Amino acid sequence: MLDAPRAATGCLAGVRILDLTQFEAGPSCTEALAWLGAEVVKVENPKGGDPGRTAFRGGEVGQDSWYFLLFNANKKSITLNLKSPRGIALVTELARKADVFIENFAPGAIERLGLGYDAIRKINPGIIYAQVKGFGTGSPFEENLAFDMIAQACGGIMSVSGDADRPPVKPGATLGDTGTGMLMAISILGALYRRKGTGQGERLEVAMQDAMLQYIRVCFATQAATGRPAGRAGAKLYASGNPPCGIYPCAPGGPNDYVYIYTSRANPAHWKRLLHVIGREDLVGDPRYETGQARTAHEAEIDEMISAWTRQRDKHEAMRILGAAGIPAGAVLDTAELHGDPTFEKRGIMQTIEHPTCGPFKMPAWPVRHDGAPPKLRPAPTLGEHNDDVLGAWLGLGEDDVKELRHEGVI
Amino acid sequence: MLDAPRAATGCLAGVRILDLTQFEAGPSCTEALAWLGAEVVKVENPKGGDPGRTAFRGGEVGQDSWYFLLFNANKKSITLNLKSPRGIALVTELARKADVFIENFAPGAIERLGLGYDAIRKINPGIIYAQVKGFGTGSPFEENLAFDMIAQACGGIMSVSGDADRPPVKPGATLGDTGTGMLMAISILGALYRRKGTGQGERLEVAMQDAMLQYIRVCFATQAATGRPAGRAGAKLYASGNPPCGIYPCAPGGPNDYVYIYTSRANPAHWKRLLHVIGREDLVGDPRYETGQARTAHEAEIDEMISAWTRQRDKHEAMRILGAAGIPAGAVLDTAELHGDPTFEKRGIMQTIEHPTCGPFKMPAWPVRHDGAPPKLRPAPTLGEHNDDVLGAWLGLGEDDVKELRHEGVI
Numbered sequence: 029m030l031d032a033p034r035a036a037t038g039c040l041a042g043v044r045i046l047d048l049t050q051f052e053a054g055p056s057c058t059e060a061l062a063w064l065g066a067e068v069v070k071v072e073n074p075k076g077g078d079p080g081r082t083a084f085r086g087g088e089v090g091q092d093s094w095y096f097l098l099f100n101a102n103k104k105s106i107t108l109n110l111k112s113p114r115g116i117a118l119v120t121e122l123a124r125k126a127d128v129f130i131e132n133f134a135p136g137a138i139e140r141l142g143l144g145y146d147a148i149r150k151i152n153p154g155i156i157y158a159q160v161k162g163f164g165t166g167s168p169f170e171e172n173l174a175f176d177m178i179a180q181a182c183g184g185i186m187s188v189s190g191d192a193d194r195p196p197v198k199p200g201a202t203l204g205d206t207g208t209g210m211l212m213a214i215s216i217l218g219a220l221y222r223r224k225g226t227g228q229g230e231r232l233e234v235a236m237q238d239a240m241l242q243y244i245r246v247c248f249a250t251q252a253a254t255g256r257p258a259g260r261a262g263a264k265l266y267a268s269g270n271p272p273c274g275i276y277p278c279a280p281g282g283p284n285d286y287v288y289i290y291t292s293r294a295n296p297a298h299w300k301r302l303l304h305v306i307g308r309e310d311l312v313g314d315p316r317y318e319t320g321q322a323r324t325a326h327e328a329e330i331d332e333m334i335s336a337w338t339r340q341r342d343k344h345e346a347m348r349i350l351g352a353a354g355i356p357a358g359a360v361l362d363t364a365e366l367h368g369d370p371t372f373e374k375r376g377i378m379q380t381i382e383h384p385t386c387g388p389f390k391m392p393a394w395p396v397r398h399d400g401a402p403p404k405l406r407p408a409p410t411l412g413e414h415n416d417d418v419l420g421a422w423l424g425l426g427e428d429d430v431k432e433l434r435h436e437g438v439i
Numbered sequence: 440m441l442d443a444p445r446a447a448t449g450c451l452a453g454v455r456i457l458d459l460t461q462f463e464a465g466p467s468c469t470e471a472l473a474w475l476g477a478e479v480v481k482v483e484n485p486k487g488g489d490p491g492r493t494a495f496r497g498g499e500v501g502q503d504s505w506y507f508l509l510f511n512a513n514k515k516s517i518t519l520n521l522k523s524p525r526g527i528a529l530v531t532e533l534a535r536k537a538d539v540f541i542e543n544f545a546p547g548a549i550e551r552l553g554l555g556y557d558a559i560r561k562i563n564p565g566i567i568y569a570q571v572k573g574f575g576t577g578s579p580f581e582e583n584l585a586f587d588m589i590a591q592a593c594g595g596i597m598s599v600s601g602d603a604d605r606p607p608v609k610p611g612a613t614l615g616d617t618g619t620g621m622l623m624a625i626s627i628l629g630a631l632y633r634r635k636g637t638g639q640g641e642r643l644e645v646a647m648q649d650a651m652l653q654y655i656r657v658c659f660a661t662q663a664a665t666g667r668p669a670g671r672a673g674a675k676l677y678a679s680g681n682p683p684c685g686i687y688p689c690a691p692g693g694p695n696d697y698v699y700i701y702t703s704r705a706n707p708a709h710w711k712r713l714l715h716v717i718g719r720e721d722l723v724g725d726p727r728y729e730t731g732q733a734r735t736a737h738e739a740e741i742d743e744m745i746s747a748w749t750r751q752r753d754k755h756e757a758m759r760i761l762g763a764a765g766i767p768a769g770a771v772l773d774t775a776e777l778h779g780d781p782t783f784e785k786r787g788i789m790q791t792i793e794h795p796t797c798g799p800f801k802m803p804a805w806p807v808r809h810d811g812a813p814p815k816l817r818p819a820p821t822l823g824e825h826n827d828d829v830l831g832a833w834l835g836l837g838e839d840d841v842k843e844l845r846h847e848g849v850i
Binding site for chain 2: 038039040041043052060064065079083084085086087093094095097098099164165166167168169171172173174175177178179180181182183184185186187188189190191194195196197198199200201202203206207210211212213214215217218219220221222224225230231232233234235237238239240241242243244245246247248249250251252253256257258259260262263264265266268273275277283284286287288290292293294347351354355356357358359360361362363364365366367371372374375377378389391392394395396397398399400
């Protein structure tokens, strides 16, 4: 089923992406495009490549890191020394043949290499030229360095994450990186769609700080309604709660033994169903709990009566019983539980790659199913694995040319 | 600049999207497509419309909520009573003319309406048919209800967010909703790209639980490296920290008066620069702090010496000084600070809409700049605002036809 001819991997067939990105914000973007079938050619430093290959841990010293494998599946890799004039000449020739050029170097670096927008547009007016930055052009911080956590701090994410009585936390989700990469992928695809009809190129730029606003827009609604900055509420909803809405402790009491329970304001049946499940039919119709407003006034009692029920079960059982009764509920699952859950593998949401040097590695795939299945994963490339392939197919270089480039340290 | 003819809003010109989604996961997806120029027609219940219009607070009772305004900009709205046979007949006719059909009703609802994939494909074989679900087809929970927080619990996000000594928290970012919507937008755009060449339709499905894995892939790398489920580390990095890496307290000590400071493993210069900034040049070269490993062993001392410096400044000053010195640093900004920052408005990242009944509202726009500017915001539609427009342009109905439909309660 994963190889069905109509599946995802044919969507962008024939699209060529010249990918000068590293770490995660850029690579997560181009990986999504690779999963949809684009030919993504990663241009890497011959000495070590993308620092993401080694800046994080892998199975053994010297192997590519798990981090690299996760963000570079289904891509090709070529090596080019961008400190040599021939390396720059080659990357320029590749840019002439590309549909998309993308980079996420530190501010100003791509221009210093002579590969800025004006230079590339001159040789390829139809290019879609995409840049991921920490802070936007025109921001007082446009020259500053940024990483995922800096974006989460400056983009508002941290201010609305954590407990009310504690300092802010940085969510484990890498919104600054992957969250930004997904938005850039959308804009690139929009630009590709137009270009397919008109040949028109486009310059795209996203800043990690700016991208964060896209994910906390509910907090701006809260602020508009309350007149105050949105705050933190632990596992609950800040300023729009309607008890029960939060996590309840389950057996055996480990760090993630909780079940999330929510009864929607839009559907009063949820609360009644919940009373039945926890054996408190006696409270159906009781005015102390009948409306969302009334329940808000009795939040502590409600939390205690539900906890009395959840504490007697593990989170999986609690979720099964509550879910089957039509109550929105979800166990707090950890990465090991998700990794080990056979339904993810069966549905293709988790797939195992066979990497030539790192061996088998089970990892999340693109989660959108196209005609019934996510795209099939291919392992991330080894450094320079596709030098012959790409220099041949894109530039017409032969085996001897490539051998010479290797000999001269250009690739 | 925002109206430049080459800007974003032309990317998807001519693309027709029939949008049966509500609340956030679906609407955030179609809004991104509307921002890139697609004609997104929201189909709403004549009695109240998308529950997101009223389930959250607006400026005044009876007005559309701020929440609705945020997730439905640049769309059109038509009303259709899907409980009437003529309403169903009309939505079917619209589906015949659409490029994309998208829905996020509760499990099974769209099929019960007779608008399932097989029915729509029969009348429009080239349709891109997209569904957002809580849990994936084939999951043991595929019939369960889900909301943003349920997805964040079941999709691993909460297990890696919060303090190590406390229960998990739900990040303020609505990853379950908008995070899922962004992935579906990418797949729809990929399918549209192929369809433009081949006319080929496609069935797309994403589950909110599955989509969460895309945002915590670094945690799966951590798990592969440590053999344990990824955990929580407050504002720090779990299992890959290299002090300093976290938030440091600033004056005057409010709930968000912190600055994030990080010195990258990949660049040893960051640490040296930081010592200069905080006036501890005496420690440059000191073996207690020279390597990442050494600093890990002295984390508490390092945190204290940096805090001694940050406590004497406000977060903005700290960020300015550290950033200018080439150290990755970012103030923890809250929603009011972001909302009030003039650079967001100047750069088009925040724009003010003039809504006919809600008045002016300043809100985040699509953060990717196309040829220098984000797309220009148009206010979310009032309920049924485009009945005449769409029923006329898509189906050729005249003024009298529309009047009759209104009279009969179909629209």
